[in-house]
Amino acid sequence: MREIDWSVFWVDVWEATLETLVMTGFSLIFASLLGIPLGIALVVTREGNLFENKIVFQVLNVVVNIVRSVPFIVLMVAIIPFTRLIVGTSIGTTAAMVPLVIFAAPFIARLVESSLLEVDPGVVEAAKSMGATPWQIIFRFLVPEALSSLVLNLTIATIGLVGASAMAGAVGGGGLGDLAISYGYQRFHSDVMLVTVILLIVLVQLVQMSGNRLSKALRRR
Template sequence: MSPELINLLVQATLDTLTMVALSAIIGTLLGLPLGVFLATSQRGELLAAPALNAALGVIVNATRSTPFIILVVAIIPFTRLVAGTSIGTYAASVPLTVAAAPYIARLVESAIREVDQGLVEAARAFGASPSQIIRKVLIPEALPAIVMGLTLAVVSLIGYSAMAGAVGGGGLGDLGIRYGYQRFRPEMMLAVVVVLIVLVQVFQTAGERLARGLNRRHRRS
């Protein structure tokens, strides 16, 4: 592989990491509180608001059930409004974030619902407020599972970023399509696939180790 193609591969990898990082960070900032609310706002729960819970649940499910490639096209006007353009790395981060936020919300909701309700009842008996229970009981207890969920979300975003590249998003997906497929360079396509596999393995391993460390620390405390 020529130095020019190697430089293109390095730049595409950096573009992919930029897309994934932006969408993961913003998606977590949106999805984490949304997931906490979904897990604690059904009838009889800490932040009981069943009507709002149901409405948000419908929106989250609708977004999650939309294929990503269709979502990218469907929200092009919104992408242009936010990023000023519908192509490029930063523009691709918009649909990636829209896809990530509800996905993360459901992962966080699932992690929090797995917390032993006896701990919640004990905190209530000691007079803890709903916000204190969420901050000091639910989130700390669910943190290892939340970290694993976020790891899964990042891995999914790496795959989504490759699809975004096929519609002008840049990154490894764009490089694989333009050079590997359209210019008949199988070595470039292979290199793109290998880099994507390495990225997934690195993030998966790091997430698993962090979750195990948090779990051991929680057990010792």
């Protein structure tokens, strides 16, 4: 077992942490752009809702369930040809974002669906009585009422992405997961593994605290 050059290692830690933040941040943005509209669609096309459509709802419901049923590590390997088609490679931080987005989008859709379904039906009925259009009901009443819950659920999704980004290191995805495997597992340096675990714990705690505070601020409004 080779000794670690700690001066070089801390540089690697900094770079790996940045890679994890980039992977998580950009994946969350793109997954939200897909997942939030999908979650809204799952709600408004349900039976008795604004745009009731059983066929659309069933198709969306099945697609979301299928993608969510595939473990991330399996999904990442299974879509390697698609990842290469999109970004030109299947290794590295950029490549890891493709499966991360596909993995997170349906998860976010379910979280958005859950938040919107928690809104009191009386809010929708009141909006209808005021003559609001379906689109106005969605974006001026339904979504604002669910905003605090949406923030908490997106916080959960972000933490899930942090965990998935670490898992991406198993197949060369970069980030703290890759560092933990290359140093901690393959070179048998348990102290390195401990450092990466602590960094991931700190990152998750910061995300959760920020989400809790923002949600609380929105609830007060």
